[in-house]
């Protein structure tokens with residue numbers, strides 16, 4: 586049974602009603618990326634940055650997984666070979682759909698990170714700046730989001746999985762944010778077949794053996810059916 590690595594991006598959650606990043610206007614929920622998604626923004630305007638992620642976290646209560654998340658959860662349950670679902674998304678829709686073999690490379694809205702001791706913990710409530718870390722006592726909790734310029738989580742595990750993969754599938758990602766945008770080239774280098782499922786051809790489409798254009802809620806269940814049935 587072969588080994589699959591799947592990379593998902595904001596496009597897989599779009600049909601659940603969560604806005605994509607660089608969608609119309611190039612903004613994330615009305616904000617420039619530089620103003621809410623960099624260490625410099627956190628340092629210069631912590632109130633704005635913390636409130637931005639508080640709103641995104643609170644909004645999760647009003648959304649549910651869509652057919653694409655449910656199909657990947659089915660693949661996770663039924664695929665007897667190796668599988669790793671790497672998501673760039675900070676929402677929790679993959680796990681709410683039931684996926685287990687997954688990794689949040691850009692962090693999670695429902696988590697807090699201590700800037701002093703590095704401990705990560707589940708966090709459901711609002712997270713004001715200077716919240717005290719229960720582990721070390723420093724007033725240093727921040728959203729557990731990987732900002733531009735910071736090292737994504739799990740890179741060693743991801744690179745090892747890509748080196749073993751027979752198939753790499755990219756779903757709903759613009760191919761504009763590195764290092765995730767380079768995974769297709771790593772997978773190809775190690776001999777994997779590559780497939781892109783996206784609303785439109787992405788920046789990296791030329792790297793894929795096959796590109797299917799359309800909505801994830803339609804394309805992903807069809808592809809999973811093809812793999813399992």
Ligand code: NAD
Nearest residue numbers: 594595596599605606607674675676757758759784800801
């Ligand atoms: P992106 O917004 O840059 O690109 C989204 C891609 O999805 C686009 O290519 C678009 O054509 C495609 N798309 C839109 N609707 C689709 C649909 N219904 N079906 C299939 N494809 C669809 O997203 P990205 O590449 O993931 O990079 C953005 C960064 O923004 C990530 O690092 C992520 O952490 C962050 N982000 C996360 C969320 C979330 O957690 N849901 C939302 C916005 C941004």
